[in-house]
Amino acid sequence: MIQIDYANSESIYIQIKENIKKLILSGGLKPDEMIPSVRSLASTLAINVNTVLRAYKELELEGYIYSVQGKGNFVSGNNNSLKEKSVEDFKEKLGKLVKEADYINITLEEFINMAKELYSDKEER
Amino acid sequence: MIQIDYANSESIYIQIKENIKKLILSGGLKPDEMIPSVRSLASTLAINVNTVLRAYKELELEGYIYSVQGKGNFVSGNNNSLKEKSVEDFKEKLGKLVKEADYINITLEEFINMAKELYSDKEER
Amino acid sequence: MIQIDYANSESIYIQIKENIKKLILSGGLKPDEMIPSVRSLASTLAINVNTVLRAYKELELEGYIYSVQGKGNFVSGNNNSLKEKSVEDFKEKLGKLVKEADYINITLEEFINMAKELYSDKEER
Amino acid sequence: MIQIDYANSESIYIQIKENIKKLILSGGLKPDEMIPSVRSLASTLAINVNTVLRAYKELELEGYIYSVQGKGNFVSGNNNSLKEKSVEDFKEKLGKLVKEADYINITLEEFINMAKELYSDKEER
Protein backbone atom coordinates (compact mmCIF):
# COMPACT_ATOMS: atom_id res chain seq x y z
CA MET A 1 0.00 0.00 0.00
CA ILE A 2 2.80 2.40 0.85
CA GLN A 3 6.25 2.14 -0.60
CA ILE A 4 9.55 3.83 0.11
CA ASP A 5 12.29 4.37 -2.40
CA TYR A 6 15.58 4.78 -0.57
CA ALA A 7 17.40 5.83 -3.72
CA ASN A 8 14.97 8.73 -3.96
CA SER A 9 16.38 11.98 -2.64
CA GLU A 10 13.09 12.86 -0.97
CA SER A 11 13.20 12.17 2.74
CA ILE A 12 11.26 9.22 4.03
CA TYR A 13 8.59 11.11 5.92
CA ILE A 14 7.86 13.20 2.84
CA GLN A 15 7.47 10.05 0.77
CA ILE A 16 5.00 8.65 3.29
CA LYS A 17 3.05 11.89 3.29
CA GLU A 18 2.84 12.05 -0.50
CA ASN A 19 1.88 8.41 -0.67
CA ILE A 20 -1.01 8.79 1.71
CA LYS A 21 -2.14 12.07 0.15
CA LYS A 22 -2.39 10.34 -3.21
CA LEU A 23 -4.32 7.42 -1.72
CA ILE A 24 -6.79 9.83 -0.17
CA LEU A 25 -7.19 12.05 -3.22
CA SER A 26 -7.53 9.10 -5.60
CA GLY A 27 -10.16 7.50 -3.40
CA GLY A 28 -8.03 4.53 -2.38
CA LEU A 29 -8.68 5.60 1.18
CA LYS A 30 -12.27 6.58 1.99
CA PRO A 31 -13.35 9.25 4.52
CA ASP A 32 -13.29 8.00 8.12
CA GLU A 33 -11.38 4.91 7.05
CA MET A 34 -8.58 4.01 9.43
CA ILE A 35 -5.05 4.24 8.12
CA PRO A 36 -2.27 1.93 9.38
CA SER A 37 -1.18 2.56 12.96
CA VAL A 38 2.11 4.35 13.48
CA ARG A 39 3.76 1.27 14.89
CA SER A 40 2.49 -1.21 12.33
CA LEU A 41 3.49 1.00 9.43
CA ALA A 42 6.91 1.61 10.99
CA SER A 43 7.53 -2.11 11.37
CA THR A 44 6.14 -2.92 7.91
CA LEU A 45 8.46 -0.40 6.28
CA ALA A 46 11.31 -1.19 8.69
CA ILE A 47 11.75 2.44 9.63
CA ASN A 48 11.73 4.42 12.83
CA VAL A 49 8.44 5.15 14.60
CA ASN A 50 9.33 8.84 14.82
CA THR A 51 9.53 9.07 11.06
CA VAL A 52 5.97 7.79 10.64
CA LEU A 53 4.78 9.98 13.50
CA ARG A 54 6.15 13.05 11.78
CA ALA A 55 4.42 12.20 8.51
CA TYR A 56 1.07 11.63 10.26
CA LYS A 57 1.40 14.82 12.30
CA GLU A 58 1.91 16.89 9.18
CA LEU A 59 -0.94 15.18 7.37
CA GLU A 60 -3.15 16.09 10.31
CA LEU A 61 -1.97 19.70 10.22
CA GLU A 62 -2.77 19.87 6.53
CA GLY A 63 -6.22 18.46 7.15
CA TYR A 64 -5.90 15.12 5.38
CA ILE A 65 -6.35 12.94 8.47
CA TYR A 66 -7.50 13.24 12.06
CA SER A 67 -6.24 11.26 15.02
CA VAL A 68 -8.24 9.77 17.84
CA GLN A 69 -6.34 9.17 21.04
CA GLY A 70 -6.06 5.47 21.75
CA LYS A 71 -7.91 4.45 18.57
CA GLY A 72 -5.82 5.45 15.58
CA ASN A 73 -5.63 7.81 12.62
CA PHE A 74 -8.50 8.29 10.20
CA VAL A 75 -9.06 9.87 6.81
CA SER A 76 -10.59 13.31 7.06
CA GLY A 77 -14.14 13.79 5.75
CA ASN A 78 -13.99 17.17 4.05
CA ASN A 79 -12.48 15.96 0.83
CA ASN A 80 -13.70 18.85 -1.26
CA SER A 81 -11.52 21.59 0.16
CA LEU A 82 -8.57 19.20 -0.05
CA LYS A 83 -9.26 18.56 -3.72
CA GLU A 84 -9.47 22.25 -4.45
CA LYS A 85 -6.18 22.86 -2.74
CA SER A 86 -4.52 20.01 -4.58
CA VAL A 87 -5.84 21.30 -7.91
CA GLU A 88 -4.29 24.67 -7.13
CA ASP A 89 -1.00 23.02 -6.20
CA PHE A 90 -1.20 21.14 -9.44
CA LYS A 91 -1.75 24.28 -11.48
CA GLU A 92 1.28 25.87 -9.88
CA LYS A 93 3.43 22.89 -10.84
CA LEU A 94 2.04 22.95 -14.36
CA GLY A 95 2.88 26.64 -14.54
CA LYS A 96 6.50 25.94 -13.65
CA LEU A 97 6.70 23.20 -16.22
CA VAL A 98 5.32 25.48 -18.91
CA LYS A 99 8.01 28.02 -18.11
CA GLU A 100 10.61 25.30 -18.37
CA ALA A 101 9.17 24.18 -21.70
CA ASP A 102 9.74 27.71 -22.89
CA TYR A 103 13.46 27.61 -22.05
CA ILE A 104 14.01 24.59 -24.23
CA ASN A 105 11.75 25.88 -27.00
CA ILE A 106 8.93 23.36 -26.66
CA THR A 107 5.81 24.76 -28.32
CA LEU A 108 2.26 24.44 -27.03
CA GLU A 109 1.54 21.89 -29.77
CA GLU A 110 4.50 19.73 -28.80
CA PHE A 111 3.57 20.06 -25.15
CA ILE A 112 -0.01 18.92 -25.81
CA ASN A 113 1.16 16.02 -27.94
CA MET A 114 3.48 14.78 -25.24
CA ALA A 115 0.72 15.06 -22.68
CA LYS A 116 -1.70 13.14 -24.92
CA GLU A 117 0.85 10.40 -25.38
CA LEU A 118 1.51 10.11 -21.68
CA TYR A 119 -2.21 10.04 -20.96
CA SER A 120 -2.88 7.26 -23.43
CA ASP A 121 0.15 5.35 -22.13
CA LYS A 122 -1.64 5.20 -18.83
CA GLU A 123 -4.89 3.93 -20.27
CA GLU A 124 -3.18 1.11 -22.08
CA ARG A 125 -1.77 -0.15 -18.84
CA MET B 1 21.79 38.06 -15.01
CA ILE B 2 21.61 35.60 -12.14
CA GLN B 3 19.32 36.00 -9.19
CA ILE B 4 18.92 34.28 -5.88
CA ASP B 5 15.64 33.97 -4.03
CA TYR B 6 16.36 33.50 -0.35
CA ALA B 7 12.70 32.74 0.31
CA ASN B 8 13.10 29.74 -2.00
CA SER B 9 13.79 26.49 -0.17
CA GLU B 10 16.23 25.40 -2.87
CA SER B 11 19.81 25.85 -1.77
CA ILE B 12 21.81 28.69 -3.24
CA TYR B 13 24.15 26.58 -5.33
CA ILE B 14 21.21 24.72 -6.87
CA GLN B 15 19.55 28.01 -7.79
CA ILE B 16 22.75 29.17 -9.48
CA LYS B 17 22.97 25.89 -11.35
CA GLU B 18 19.38 26.02 -12.57
CA ASN B 19 19.73 29.66 -13.49
CA ILE B 20 22.76 29.07 -15.65
CA LYS B 21 21.31 25.91 -17.19
CA LYS B 22 18.30 27.90 -18.32
CA LEU B 23 20.48 30.68 -19.72
CA ILE B 24 22.45 28.14 -21.71
CA LEU B 25 19.45 26.18 -22.96
CA SER B 26 17.49 29.30 -23.87
CA GLY B 27 20.45 30.71 -25.78
CA GLY B 28 21.10 33.59 -23.41
CA LEU B 29 24.64 32.25 -23.10
CA LYS B 30 26.34 31.17 -26.32
CA PRO B 31 28.84 28.30 -26.70
CA ASP B 32 32.38 29.23 -25.64
CA GLU B 33 31.11 32.42 -24.04
CA MET B 34 32.69 33.09 -20.66
CA ILE B 35 30.39 33.05 -17.67
CA PRO B 36 31.04 35.29 -14.64
CA SER B 37 34.16 34.37 -12.68
CA VAL B 38 33.55 32.60 -9.38
CA ARG B 39 34.85 35.56 -7.46
CA SER B 40 32.92 38.23 -9.31
CA LEU B 41 29.65 36.32 -9.12
CA ALA B 42 30.24 35.60 -5.44
CA SER B 43 30.76 39.27 -4.64
CA THR B 44 27.83 40.37 -6.85
CA LEU B 45 25.48 37.98 -5.08
CA ALA B 46 27.13 38.59 -1.72
CA ILE B 47 27.73 34.90 -1.15
CA ASN B 48 30.78 32.75 -0.56
CA VAL B 49 33.20 31.84 -3.33
CA ASN B 50 32.91 28.16 -2.49
CA THR B 51 29.18 28.20 -3.06
CA VAL B 52 29.62 29.50 -6.60
CA LEU B 53 32.52 27.14 -7.16
CA ARG B 54 30.33 24.23 -6.19
CA ALA B 55 27.59 25.22 -8.61
CA TYR B 56 30.12 25.62 -11.42
CA LYS B 57 31.77 22.30 -10.64
CA GLU B 58 28.50 20.44 -10.91
CA LEU B 59 27.61 22.23 -14.12
CA GLU B 60 30.95 21.05 -15.46
CA LEU B 61 30.30 17.45 -14.35
CA GLU B 62 26.94 17.60 -16.11
CA GLY B 63 28.56 18.90 -19.28
CA TYR B 64 27.08 22.39 -19.43
CA ILE B 65 30.32 24.31 -19.01
CA TYR B 66 34.05 23.70 -19.03
CA SER B 67 36.65 25.43 -16.96
CA VAL B 68 40.10 26.59 -17.99
CA GLN B 69 42.68 27.08 -15.27
CA GLY B 70 43.56 30.72 -14.87
CA LYS B 71 41.14 31.84 -17.56
CA GLY B 72 37.60 31.20 -16.41
CA ASN B 73 34.52 29.08 -17.03
CA PHE B 74 33.01 28.78 -20.48
CA VAL B 75 29.77 27.50 -21.98
CA SER B 76 30.17 24.02 -23.43
CA GLY B 77 29.95 23.60 -27.19
CA ASN B 78 27.92 20.42 -27.60
CA ASN B 79 24.56 22.06 -27.05
CA ASN B 80 22.62 19.43 -28.94
CA SER B 81 23.16 16.54 -26.57
CA LEU B 82 22.38 18.89 -23.68
CA LYS B 83 19.08 19.87 -25.31
CA GLU B 84 18.19 16.25 -25.87
CA LYS B 85 18.92 15.46 -22.27
CA SER B 86 16.89 18.40 -21.05
CA VAL B 87 13.94 17.39 -23.25
CA GLU B 88 14.07 13.91 -21.74
CA ASP B 89 14.21 15.34 -18.24
CA PHE B 90 11.26 17.47 -19.18
CA LYS B 91 9.27 14.51 -20.43
CA GLU B 92 9.93 12.69 -17.20
CA LYS B 93 8.62 15.61 -15.19
CA LEU B 94 5.58 15.86 -17.43
CA GLY B 95 4.99 12.15 -16.91
CA LYS B 96 4.95 12.62 -13.14
CA LEU B 97 2.56 15.52 -13.45
CA VAL B 98 0.22 13.46 -15.63
CA LYS B 99 0.20 10.75 -12.98
CA GLU B 100 -0.60 13.34 -10.37
CA ALA B 101 -3.40 14.70 -12.52
CA ASP B 102 -4.82 11.21 -12.51
CA TYR B 103 -4.95 11.08 -8.70
CA ILE B 104 -7.09 14.18 -8.54
CA ASN B 105 -9.23 13.18 -11.52
CA ILE B 106 -8.11 15.85 -13.95
CA THR B 107 -9.01 14.76 -17.48
CA LEU B 108 -6.83 15.21 -20.55
CA GLU B 109 -9.14 17.99 -21.75
CA GLU B 110 -8.86 19.89 -18.49
CA PHE B 111 -5.11 19.36 -18.52
CA ILE B 112 -4.77 20.75 -22.04
CA ASN B 113 -6.98 23.73 -21.25
CA MET B 114 -4.87 24.63 -18.26
CA ALA B 115 -1.72 24.32 -20.32
CA LYS B 116 -3.15 26.53 -23.07
CA GLU B 117 -4.11 29.16 -20.53
CA LEU B 118 -0.67 29.15 -18.98
CA TYR B 119 0.99 29.34 -22.36
CA SER B 120 -1.07 32.37 -23.43
CA ASP B 121 -0.43 34.00 -20.04
CA LYS B 122 3.21 33.98 -20.97
CA GLU B 123 2.69 35.55 -24.36
CA GLU B 124 0.69 38.42 -22.93
CA ARG B 125 3.59 39.30 -20.65
CA MET C 1 39.64 0.00 3.60
CA ILE C 2 40.42 3.38 2.09
CA GLN C 3 43.86 4.88 1.92
CA ILE C 4 45.27 8.24 1.00
CA ASP C 5 48.68 8.80 -0.48
CA TYR C 6 49.83 12.29 0.31
CA ALA C 7 52.79 11.94 -2.03
CA ASN C 8 50.27 11.44 -4.83
CA SER C 9 49.55 14.60 -6.80
CA GLU C 10 45.88 13.66 -7.10
CA SER C 11 43.76 15.61 -4.66
CA ILE C 12 42.40 13.86 -1.60
CA TYR C 13 38.78 13.84 -2.64
CA ILE C 14 39.69 12.35 -6.02
CA GLN C 15 41.65 9.58 -4.32
CA ILE C 16 38.67 8.77 -2.11
CA LYS C 17 36.41 8.71 -5.16
CA GLU C 18 38.68 6.39 -7.12
CA ASN C 19 39.19 4.17 -4.10
CA ILE C 20 35.48 3.67 -3.56
CA LYS C 21 34.76 3.26 -7.26
CA LYS C 22 37.26 0.41 -7.38
CA LEU C 23 35.79 -1.20 -4.27
CA ILE C 24 32.34 -1.09 -5.84
CA LEU C 25 33.42 -2.31 -9.27
CA SER C 26 35.57 -5.10 -7.85
CA GLY C 27 32.74 -6.28 -5.63
CA GLY C 28 34.40 -5.33 -2.36
CA LEU C 29 31.32 -3.26 -1.63
CA LYS C 30 27.97 -4.89 -2.38
CA PRO C 31 24.81 -3.10 -3.61
CA ASP C 32 22.87 -1.39 -0.82
CA GLU C 33 25.78 -1.87 1.56
CA MET C 34 26.47 1.18 3.68
CA ILE C 35 29.79 2.90 3.15
CA PRO C 36 31.59 4.69 6.01
CA SER C 37 29.82 7.80 7.26
CA VAL C 38 31.36 11.09 6.22
CA ARG C 39 32.32 11.87 9.76
CA SER C 40 33.82 8.51 10.62
CA LEU C 41 35.86 8.39 7.41
CA ALA C 42 37.00 11.96 7.92
CA SER C 43 38.26 11.21 11.42
CA THR C 44 39.83 7.89 10.37
CA LEU C 45 41.76 9.57 7.58
CA ALA C 46 42.37 12.69 9.68
CA ILE C 47 40.92 14.96 7.03
CA ASN C 48 38.07 17.44 6.90
CA VAL C 49 34.44 16.36 6.75
CA ASN C 50 33.83 18.55 3.71
CA THR C 51 36.51 16.76 1.74
CA VAL C 52 34.83 13.40 2.26
CA LEU C 53 31.42 14.94 1.62
CA ARG C 54 32.65 16.27 -1.69
CA ALA C 55 33.92 12.87 -2.79
CA TYR C 56 30.64 11.23 -1.80
CA LYS C 57 28.58 13.88 -3.54
CA GLU C 58 30.40 13.33 -6.82
CA LEU C 59 30.08 9.57 -6.49
CA GLU C 60 26.35 10.12 -6.09
CA LEU C 61 26.19 12.37 -9.16
CA GLU C 62 28.00 9.70 -11.14
CA GLY C 63 25.56 7.04 -9.94
CA TYR C 64 27.86 4.91 -7.80
CA ILE C 65 26.18 5.55 -4.48
CA TYR C 66 23.00 7.07 -3.11
CA SER C 67 22.60 8.98 0.10
CA VAL C 68 19.75 8.78 2.59
CA GLN C 69 19.25 11.74 4.91
CA GLY C 70 19.96 10.80 8.50
CA LYS C 71 20.94 7.24 7.61
CA GLY C 72 24.08 7.25 5.55
CA ASN C 73 25.49 6.58 2.08
CA PHE C 74 24.84 3.32 0.28
CA VAL C 75 26.18 1.50 -2.76
CA SER C 76 23.94 1.94 -5.78
CA GLY C 77 22.06 -1.09 -7.06
CA ASN C 78 22.38 -0.78 -10.84
CA ASN C 79 25.89 -2.17 -11.04
CA ASN C 80 25.55 -3.28 -14.63
CA SER C 81 25.32 0.12 -16.23
CA LEU C 82 28.21 1.23 -14.05
CA LYS C 83 30.33 -1.68 -15.24
CA GLU C 84 29.52 -0.88 -18.85
CA LYS C 85 30.47 2.72 -18.31
CA SER C 86 33.72 1.75 -16.63
CA VAL C 87 34.60 -0.65 -19.45
CA GLU C 88 34.05 2.17 -21.93
CA ASP C 89 36.20 4.51 -19.88
CA PHE C 90 38.82 1.79 -19.81
CA LYS C 91 38.74 1.36 -23.58
CA GLU C 92 39.21 5.08 -24.02
CA LYS C 93 42.28 5.02 -21.81
CA LEU C 94 43.64 2.02 -23.65
CA GLY C 95 43.09 3.86 -26.91
CA LYS C 96 45.18 6.77 -25.69
CA LEU C 97 47.91 4.43 -24.56
CA VAL C 98 47.98 2.71 -27.94
CA LYS C 99 48.40 6.09 -29.61
CA GLU C 100 51.24 6.85 -27.27
CA ALA C 101 52.84 3.50 -28.03
CA ASP C 102 52.78 4.54 -31.66
CA TYR C 103 54.76 7.72 -30.98
CA ILE C 104 57.61 5.77 -29.44
CA ASN C 105 57.45 3.01 -32.03
CA ILE C 106 56.24 0.21 -29.79
CA THR C 107 54.78 -2.56 -31.96
CA LEU C 108 51.66 -4.57 -31.19
CA GLU C 109 53.84 -7.57 -30.31
CA GLU C 110 55.92 -5.61 -27.84
CA PHE C 111 52.76 -4.11 -26.39
CA ILE C 112 51.17 -7.53 -25.86
CA ASN C 113 54.33 -8.91 -24.32
CA MET C 114 54.51 -6.09 -21.82
CA ALA C 115 50.86 -6.60 -20.95
CA LYS C 116 51.37 -10.35 -20.46
CA GLU C 117 54.30 -9.71 -18.18
CA LEU C 118 52.36 -7.23 -16.09
CA TYR C 119 49.39 -9.57 -15.88
CA SER C 120 51.51 -12.47 -14.64
CA ASP C 121 53.26 -10.17 -12.18
CA LYS C 122 49.90 -9.70 -10.58
CA GLU C 123 49.11 -13.38 -10.32
CA GLU C 124 52.39 -14.11 -8.62
CA ARG C 125 51.53 -11.65 -5.91
CA MET D 1 51.36 21.36 -35.79
CA ILE D 2 50.42 22.00 -32.17
CA GLN D 3 46.86 22.07 -30.96
CA ILE D 4 45.22 23.08 -27.72
CA ASP D 5 41.97 21.68 -26.43
CA TYR D 6 40.44 24.18 -24.04
CA ALA D 7 37.80 21.72 -22.93
CA ASN D 8 40.63 19.46 -21.77
CA SER D 9 41.28 19.66 -18.05
CA GLU D 10 45.05 19.56 -18.63
CA SER D 11 46.57 23.00 -18.35
CA ILE D 12 47.73 24.67 -21.52
CA TYR D 13 51.44 24.53 -20.86
CA ILE D 14 51.21 20.80 -20.17
CA GLN D 15 49.37 20.28 -23.45
CA ILE D 16 52.11 22.15 -25.32
CA LYS D 17 54.79 20.08 -23.60
CA GLU D 18 53.10 16.79 -24.39
CA ASN D 19 52.47 17.86 -27.95
CA ILE D 20 56.11 18.70 -28.61
CA LYS D 21 57.36 15.60 -26.79
CA LYS D 22 55.25 13.47 -29.10
CA LEU D 23 56.51 15.28 -32.18
CA ILE D 24 60.10 14.69 -31.09
CA LEU D 25 59.65 11.05 -30.11
CA SER D 26 57.68 10.21 -33.24
CA GLY D 27 60.29 11.85 -35.45
CA GLY D 28 58.10 14.70 -36.61
CA LEU D 29 60.78 16.98 -35.28
CA LYS D 30 64.38 16.01 -36.11
CA PRO D 31 67.44 16.59 -33.86
CA ASP D 32 68.76 20.15 -34.08
CA GLU D 33 65.65 21.26 -35.93
CA MET D 34 64.32 24.59 -34.73
CA ILE D 35 60.95 24.63 -33.05
CA PRO D 36 58.58 27.63 -33.28
CA SER D 37 59.72 30.71 -31.40
CA VAL D 38 58.01 31.50 -28.15
CA ARG D 39 56.35 34.57 -29.57
CA SER D 40 55.21 33.05 -32.85
CA LEU D 41 53.70 30.01 -31.13
CA ALA D 42 51.98 32.23 -28.57
CA SER D 43 50.40 34.37 -31.27
CA THR D 44 49.47 31.34 -33.41
CA LEU D 45 47.70 29.70 -30.47
CA ALA D 46 46.38 33.02 -29.16
CA ILE D 47 47.77 32.41 -25.72
CA ASN D 48 50.08 34.23 -23.37
CA VAL D 49 53.83 34.28 -24.07
CA ASN D 50 54.55 33.21 -20.50
CA THR D 51 52.58 30.03 -20.99
CA VAL D 52 54.73 29.00 -23.95
CA LEU D 53 57.88 30.04 -22.10
CA ARG D 54 57.02 27.77 -19.23
CA ALA D 55 56.42 24.80 -21.51
CA TYR D 56 59.75 25.35 -23.31
CA LYS D 57 61.63 25.82 -20.05
CA GLU D 58 60.38 22.49 -18.74
CA LEU D 59 61.12 20.74 -22.01
CA GLU D 60 64.66 22.06 -21.73
CA LEU D 61 64.97 20.81 -18.14
CA GLU D 62 63.79 17.37 -19.22
CA GLY D 63 66.35 17.30 -22.03
CA TYR D 64 64.02 17.37 -25.02
CA ILE D 65 65.17 20.73 -26.38
CA TYR D 66 68.00 23.21 -25.93
CA SER D 67 67.79 26.94 -26.29
CA VAL D 68 70.34 29.27 -27.91
CA GLN D 69 70.20 32.87 -26.74
CA GLY D 70 69.03 35.13 -29.53
CA LYS D 71 68.57 32.30 -32.02
CA GLY D 72 65.74 30.07 -30.79
CA ASN D 73 64.92 26.65 -29.37
CA PHE D 74 66.15 23.43 -30.97
CA VAL D 75 65.43 19.73 -30.70
CA SER D 76 67.96 17.91 -28.55
CA GLY D 77 70.27 15.42 -30.24
CA ASN D 78 70.47 12.57 -27.72
CA ASN D 79 67.20 10.93 -28.67
CA ASN D 80 68.11 7.53 -27.32
CA SER D 81 68.07 8.27 -23.62
CA LEU D 82 64.83 10.15 -24.13
CA LYS D 83 63.28 7.15 -25.82
CA GLU D 84 64.34 4.86 -23.01
CA LYS D 85 62.82 7.16 -20.45
CA SER D 86 59.60 7.41 -22.40
CA VAL D 87 59.39 3.63 -22.73
CA GLU D 88 59.71 3.36 -18.97
CA ASP D 89 57.01 5.97 -18.46
CA PHE D 90 54.88 4.03 -20.88
CA LYS D 91 55.37 0.79 -18.97
CA GLU D 92 54.31 2.46 -15.78
CA LYS D 93 51.11 3.68 -17.39
CA LEU D 94 50.44 0.26 -18.83
CA GLY D 95 50.93 -1.21 -15.37
CA LYS D 96 48.29 1.08 -13.93
CA LEU D 97 45.89 0.20 -16.71
CA VAL D 98 46.41 -3.51 -16.10
CA LYS D 99 45.55 -3.00 -12.44
CA GLU D 100 42.43 -1.17 -13.45
CA ALA D 101 41.49 -3.94 -15.86
CA ASP D 102 41.65 -6.26 -12.88
CA TYR D 103 39.10 -4.24 -10.91
CA ILE D 104 36.52 -4.56 -13.64
CA ASN D 105 37.35 -8.19 -14.34
CA ILE D 106 38.88 -7.79 -17.77
CA THR D 107 41.00 -10.85 -18.57
CA LEU D 108 44.34 -10.85 -20.36
CA GLU D 109 42.64 -12.25 -23.48
CA GLU D 110 40.06 -9.51 -23.54
CA PHE D 111 42.76 -6.95 -22.92
CA ILE D 112 44.85 -8.20 -25.82
CA ASN D 113 41.86 -8.33 -28.12
CA MET D 114 40.97 -4.74 -27.35
CA ALA D 115 44.56 -3.68 -27.95
CA LYS D 116 44.67 -5.53 -31.29
CA GLU D 117 41.46 -3.85 -32.38
CA LEU D 118 42.74 -0.43 -31.46
CA TYR D 119 46.03 -1.07 -33.23
CA SER D 120 44.33 -2.14 -36.45
CA ASP D 121 41.95 0.82 -36.21
CA LYS D 122 44.98 3.01 -36.50
CA GLU D 123 46.39 1.25 -39.53
CA GLU D 124 43.16 1.56 -41.45
CA ARG D 125 43.24 5.30 -41.03
Add this chain to the structure above:
DNA sequence: GTGGTCTAGACCACC
Protein backbone atom coordinates in the same frame (compact mmCIF):
# COMPACT_ATOMS: atom_id res chain seq x y z
C1' DG E 1 23.64 9.52 15.28
C1' DT E 2 23.32 10.56 10.00
C1' DG E 3 23.98 13.91 5.64
C1' DG E 4 23.76 18.85 3.62
C1' DT E 5 24.67 23.82 3.16
C1' DC E 6 27.23 27.84 3.87
C1' DT E 7 30.91 30.86 5.50
C1' DA E 8 35.62 32.66 6.11
C1' DG E 9 39.99 32.24 5.20
C1' DA E 10 44.32 30.14 3.65
C1' DC E 11 47.27 28.39 0.10
C1' DC E 12 48.33 26.61 -4.51
C1' DA E 13 48.48 26.45 -9.69
C1' DC E 14 47.82 28.69 -13.98
C1' DC E 15 47.51 32.68 -17.35
Add this chain to the structure above:
DNA sequence: GTGGTCTAGACCACT
Protein backbone atom coordinates in the same frame (compact mmCIF):
# COMPACT_ATOMS: atom_id res chain seq x y z
C1' DG F 1 43.61 38.23 -12.67
C1' DT F 2 41.60 33.21 -13.09
C1' DG F 3 40.07 28.37 -10.92
C1' DG F 4 40.94 24.50 -7.33
C1' DT F 5 41.70 22.30 -2.83
C1' DC F 6 41.43 22.06 1.96
C1' DT F 7 40.40 23.38 6.69
C1' DA F 8 37.58 24.71 10.72
C1' DG F 9 33.50 25.65 12.35
C1' DA F 10 28.60 26.80 12.43
C1' DC F 11 23.86 25.60 11.66
C1' DC F 12 20.08 22.90 9.73
C1' DA F 13 17.25 18.69 8.51
C1' DC F 14 16.34 13.88 9.00
C1' DT F 15 16.26 9.13 11.49
